[in-house]
Structure formats: structure tokens, C-alpha cells
Amino acid sequence: MKQHDRRLEVSNAAWRVIVREGLDRATMRAIARELDCTTGVVTHYFHSKEELILFALHQVTERLQRIMGTLTAQTEGAARLVAMLTAFLPVDREREEILRVWVAFLGYAVGREALMGEHQHSAGSLRQAIIQELEALQQTHVVRADIVPSSTANVLLALANGVALDTLLQAQSLSVKQQREAIEEQVQALLA
Amino acid sequence: MKQHDRRLEVSNAAWRVIVREGLDRATMRAIARELDCTTGVVTHYFHSKEELILFALHQVTERLQRIMGTLTAQTEGAARLVAMLTAFLPVDREREEILRVWVAFLGYAVGREALMGEHQHSAGSLRQAIIQELEALQQTHVVRADIVPSSTANVLLALANGVALDTLLQAQSLSVKQQREAIEEQVQALLA
DNA sequence: GGAAAAACATAACAACTGTTGTGATAAGCT
DNA sequence: AGCTTATCACAACAGTTGTTATGTTTTTCC
Numbered sequence: 001m002k003q004h005d006r007r008l009e010v011s012n013a014a015w016r017v018i019v020r021e022g023l024d025r026a027t028m029r030a031i032a033r034e035l036d037c038t039t040g041v042v043t044h045y046f047h048s049k050e051e052l053i054l055f056a057l058h059q060v061t062e063r064l065q066r067i068m069g070t071l072t073a074q075t076e077g078a079a080r081l082v083a084m085l086t087a088f089l090p091v092d093r094e095r096e097e098i099l100r101v102w103v104a105f106l107g108y109a110v111g112r113e114a115l116m117g118e119h120q121h122s123a124g125s126l127r128q129a130i131i132q133e134l135e136a137l138q139q140t141h142v143v144r145a146d147i148v149p150s151s152t153a154n155v156l157l158a159l160a161n162g163v164a165l166d167t168l169l170q171a172q173s174l175s176v177k178q179q180r181e182a183i184e185e186q187v188q189a190l191l192a
Numbered sequence: 193m194k195q196h197d198r199r200l201e202v203s204n205a206a207w208r209v210i211v212r213e214g215l216d217r218a219t220m221r222a223i224a225r226e227l228d229c230t231t232g233v234v235t236h237y238f239h240s241k242e243e244l245i246l247f248a249l250h251q252v253t254e255r256l257q258r259i260m261g262t263l264t265a266q267t268e269g270a271a272r273l274v275a276m277l278t279a280f281l282p283v284d285r286e287r288e289e290i291l292r293v294w295v296a297f298l299g300y301a302v303g304r305e306a307l308m309g310e311h312q313h314s315a316g317s318l319r320q321a322i323i324q325e326l327e328a329l330q331q332t333h334v335v336r337a338d339i340v341p342s343s344t345a346n347v348l349l350a351l352a353n354g355v356a357l358d359t360l361l362q363a364q365s366l367s368v369k370q371q372r373e374a375i376e377e378q379v380q381a382l383l384a
Numbered sequence: 385g386g387a388a389a390a391a392c393a394t395a396a397c398a399a400c401t402g403t404t405g406t407g408a409t410a411a412g413c414t
Numbered sequence: 415a416g417c418t419t420a421t422c423a424c425a426a427c428a429g430t431t432g433t434t435a436t437g438t439t440t441t442t443c444c
Contacts, residue, residue, distance in 0.1 A: 006391090022303030024216050028432065039432090040392045049432060100302050106360070107299015110292050111214030116360065123361040154366065155374050158354030159347070165357075166350050168298070168308065169315040174346065182347050189381070198421090220402065231402090232422045241402060 007045045010035060011056045015101055018056075023104040053105075054118070060102050061122040064088070067095065068129070077142050078187055081133050081156075085183050088160040090167050091176045099164050127153055134190075144192045152190065159186055199237045202227060203248045210248075211289055215296040246310070252294050253314040256280070259287065260321070269334050270379055273325050273348075277375050280352040282359050283368045291356050319345055326382075336384045344382065351378055 013034040017026040028049060032039045046052040064087055071083040090096035109115035130153040137143040163182050167173040174182075205226040209218040220241060224231045238244040256279055263275040282288035301307035326341040355374050359365040366374075 003390095018303065020303055022301075023299065025303065027430080029430090038393050040394075043433075044391065104299045104302040106357075107215065107296045107302075109214075110296040110299075111210065111212055111217065120361055120363045123358075124363065127362075151370065151374075154355075154358060154362075154370070155351070155377075158358050158374065159351050160354070161357055162350030162352070162354030163346075165298075165353055166315075166346060169312055170319075170346075171309075171312045171316065178343065178346070182343075182350065185347075195420090219400080221400090230423050232424075235403075236421065 003045075006041075007055065008059075010042055010045055010052065011059055014052060014056045015059070015097065018104050019097055019100045023108050053108075056101070057105050057115070057118055060098060060105065061125070063094070063098055064122075064126065067098075068126075077140070078137065078191055081130075081137060081143075082180075082184055082187050084130060084133060085156055085160045085187075086180065088157075088164050089176075089179045089183070090164055091179065096167075099168070103165070103168065123157075127157060130156060141192055143190050147190055156183075156186060159183065195237075198233075199247065200251075202234055202237055202244065203251055206244060206248045207251070207289065207293055210296050211292045215300050248293070249297050249307070249310055252290060252297065253317070255286070255290055256314075256318065259290075260318075269332070270329065270383055273322075273329060273335075274372075274376055274379050276322060276325060277348055277352045277379075278372065280349075280356050281368075281371045281375070282356055283371065288359075291360070295357070295360065315349075319349060322348060333384055335382050339382055348375075348378060351375065 010031065014026055014031045017030050017034050021030070028039045028042050031052075032042050035041065042052065046055065068084055068087040071087055072080050075083045087095070088099075090099045105115070106119060109119055131149045134143060134147070134149040134152055138145055138147075138149070160183060163174065163179050167179070202223065206218055206223045209222050209226050213222070220231045220234050223244075224234050227233060234244065238247065260276055260279040263279055264272050267275045279287070280291075282291045297307070298311060301311055322345040323341045326335060326339075326344055329335040330337055330339075330341070352375060355366065355371050359371070
């Protein structure tokens with residue numbers, strides 16, 4: 001157990017360097033310095049940098065799923081769907097960090113089929129969760145029966161991802177309220 | 193004139209390397225090899241790698257605006273708005289290349305405020321074009337009068353960006369038809 | 385408390401990076 | 415033609431990278 005915790009500490013240090021200085025400047029030495037130790041620690045818990053990068057990437061999915069879990073814990077109906085999509089929005093510091101690290105890794109995955117596959121796998125499982133929720137909401141007659149869950153999930157996820165990206169791409173980024181409204185409007189159109 | 197053409201050739205070679213092997217592997221030597229010459233050429237037309245990177249990044253905006261221009265040349269009304277948004281979708285090889293390079297640069301811009309500023313400037317001008325089109329469509333009563341152009345532009349751009357990203361994030365990526373439908377549906381909801 | 389193992393420090397390695405300078409060759413110009 | 419300048423090849427530079435090996439400290443366990 002302690003072993004895994006220490007790996008998380010190294011990974012978290014890597015995250016901080018990535019967010020602050022960029023993925024390509026997140027070197028073994030920079031990560032060790034962030035952790036206030038030497039590269040010996042990093043190499044001891046990760047056999048190679050590729051392993052560290054992969055572990056740090058998996059943390060994106062881990063954190064997203066954990067956030068999704070807590071957000072949907074005490075919600076029902078349409079609000080639950082909104083909550084799931086809100087997990088992607090950088091409305092607080094942790095989710096903003098997640099977004100930045102995710103974007104950094106996605107750009108790094110261009111030209112690397114294996115890494116892009118990891119992204120696709122992660123996105124696929126999140127997509128599946130949205131689809132299941134849509135189907136459940138259809139059975140309880142909250143969501144219209146004539147919408148197709150799979151393609152609707154695509155649109156919802158595209159919108160959530162797009163809104164999240166806009167916070168990076170717009171000088172005066174969208175307020176939390178604006179982000180939520182964009183999602184809620186789209187969900188509203190699905191209701192029965 | 194010849195000077196500028198040669199710079200474009202170097203930049204295009206850089207693009208090809210980025211798409212095929214990733215931005216971090218687009219070294220001076222790799223770019224020169226792609227151009228089938230030595231690093232002497234690259235350093236002769238670009239004083240530093242930073243200048244080359246910046247030039248290659250600006251080509252993203254150049255190409256996008258050129259595509260937007262040709263797509264909107266002979267269209268009118270709502271179809272024109274759809275055409276503008278279609279410029280972002282990776283529906284052919286060039287636009288797919290643009291998307292990949294753009295994503296690579298965006299990830300590279302994480303932790304680099306100056307580079308992210310370039311992205312914001314580019315996204316801002318494209319956003320402005322959408323807003324102006326929405327306003328024009330409102331005056332010709334094609335688009336409902338009660339929508340707010342600026343925030344609507346946010347949603348449309350978010351959806352377009354999100355749909356484009358989904359083609360990278362989904363194993364069996366969205367078909368061209370599916371991409372178009374997602375955009376057209378959203379535009380449809382804006383019409384008077 | 386002493387042995388075994390985990391945790392960490394340190395230094396050196398070869399490979400690769402962007403940059404620079406020096407020539408060689410070709411193009412343009414008068 | 416002859417001079418100038420643009421274009422490009424080539425090599426060497428100092429710095430940085432991930433990795434590895436070897437040592438030192440700390441913890442764990444019986």
C-alpha cells in the first residue's frame with residue numbers, strides 16, 4: 001500500500017510540473033526537484049519514464065471517474081446526467097488541473113498510436129457511462145424515447161469537451177455559470 | 193516571394209513530421225531529413241526553433257481561414273454558418289492534418305503562457321467571424337432574434353471543436369455524415 | 385539488535401538536442 | 415564575365431535527456 005502511495009506522490013509531482021511548465025519540461029530531474037528529492041526516487045518507483053508517463057495519464061481517468069462518482073452520488077434524474085457532464089468542466093482547481101494535464105497528454109499522443117489508444121479507451125468508458133445513464137433515463141421516461149443514446153452521448157460529450165477547451169482558448173474564459181448553462185440547455189432539449 | 197515559399201516548405205515538412213511522429217520528435221534534424229536536406233536549410237530560414245514553431249503554428253490559422261473562405265464563398269443563409277463551422281471538422285485529409293497539428297500545439301502550449309496566448313488570439317478571431325455571421329443572419333431574420341450571438345458562438349464553436357476532437361478520441365471515429373448532422377442539428381435550433 | 389530489504393543519493397554514461405561557425409556551391413545582378 | 419549574395423552542407427559546440435550502476439541510509443522483520 002505504501003508503495004502505491006509513493007508512486008502517486010511522484011505522479012502528482014509530475015502533474016504539477018506539467019501544469020506549470022509543460023509536458024516536455026517534465027523531466028526526471030524536474031519531477032524529482034518538485035518532490036524535493038533526487039532522481040533516484042523516481043527511477044526506483046518507475047522502471048522507465050514511459051511507465052511514469054503512462055501512470056500519470058491513467059490518473060486523469062482515475063480522477064475523472066472519482067469526481068463523477070461523488071457528483072452523481074446524491075443526484076437523480078436529469079440532474080444526474082448534468083452532474084456527469086459537469087465532471088469534465090474546469091469549474092474548480094482540481095478539474096482545471098485535470099483538463100490541462102489531459103490536453104498536454106492528448107497533444108503528446110499525436111503521432112503515437114499506442115498513447116492515443118489509451119485516450120480512446122478512457123474516453124470510451126466515460127462515453128459508456130453516459131450512454132447507460134441516457135438509457136436509464138429513457139426507461140424512467142425522463143428523457144424522450146425518440147433520441148438515440150449513443151449518438152446523443154457523442155453530442156453531449158463533444159459539447160462538454162468543447163466547453164472545457166474554450167476555457168483554455170478564450171482570454172476571458174467562460175464563467176462557471178456560463179459553462180453549466182451550455183450543458184443544461186442541451187440536456188433540457190432531451191427531456192420528455 | 194521565393195523566400196517565403198521556402199519557409200513554407202520547411203514548415204510543411206515540420207507538419208508532416210509532427211503528424212507522423214509527434215511534436216517532440218519534430219527536431220531540426222528530423223525536419224531536415226523530411227525535406228531531404230540538412231539542418232543548414234532549416235537554420236537558414238528560421239533563426240531559431242522557436243521561430244519555426246511559431247510559424248508552423250500560425251499556419252494552422254492561415255489554413256483554417258483559407259478553408260473557411262472557400263467554403264463560404266458560394267453559400268448563403270444558414271448553410272453559410274454551417275459551412276464556417278465545417279471548416280473545423282476533419283472531413284478530409286488536409287483538415288485532419290490541421291486538427292492533429294493543432295492538438296499537438298495546444299498540448300505543447302500547456303504551461304507556456306505566450307504560446308497559449310497565440311491560440312487564444314487565433315480562436316478569438318475565428319470566434320469573431322462566427323459572431324458577425326450570427327448577427328448578419330439575425331438582421332435577415334434567418335436566425336431567431338432572441339438568441340445572444342456571443343454566447344451562441346461559444347456553444348457552436350465548443351460543439352465543433354468537441355466533435356472534431358471526438359474523431360481522435362473514438363476508436364471508430366465519427367463518420368463525416370455524423371459530424372455534419374451534429375452541427376446542423378444545433379444550427380437548426382437557432383433558426384426563426 | 386542484527387540481518388534483509390526497501391528507499392534514496394550520487395555520479396557517470398551515451399545519445400540526442402538546438403545552435404553556431406566555416407566553407408562550398410549556386411543564383412542574381414551590373 | 416566577375417562580384418555579390420543567397421542557399422545549402424558539414425562539423426563541432428555545450429547543454430540536456432533517460433538510463434544505469436554503485437553506494438548510503440533507513441525501515442522492516444524475526
